[in-house]
Amino acid sequence: MLFFSFFKTLVEHEITVELKNEVCIRGTLKSVDQYLNIKLDNASATDELRWPHLSSTRDMFIRGSVVRYVHLPQSAVDTSLLEDATRREAEAAKNKAK
Template sequence: MVGKDVVVELKNDLSICGTLHSVDQYLNMKLTDITVTDSERYPHMLSVKNCFIRGSVVRYVQLPADQVDTQLLQDASRKEVISIFAKFF
């Protein structure tokens, strides 16, 4: 997903759109070419072009729909449900 455009919603309701530069196992992210979705509420963010986001403040990360393998997610979900039911029967 590095190099793709993402939208990161933070726990303080700030949403940042930008290009994902890097991410680690703690969900810490570096974004480049950022824009803020509500610039009237956060005018001080207009001059910021790159940012580091600490993973503990992330509420949600929206990925490009065409980059998500939904079939793989569905298969993994089905396998998990089957394994849970197998324990009971």
């Protein structure tokens, strides 16, 4: 659940989604759900010469099961907040195991 919450903080940031079929799509994150289904606005393929059929689509819904990686802008990631949340989640899991 930690990563779902983390991705929710990136709404309205530009991200690049790399799909399992090697297509990379860049756009503005509009929404994400617990299955990593992603909605992008102003989306475009990073290599439009290789994927010209994607140039006509600007709003995209990407099913989470086809996502390989999500590339994030470094400025959008609050590493201290993420580290703290990870520590809390690990502590909660440790306490639950007792």
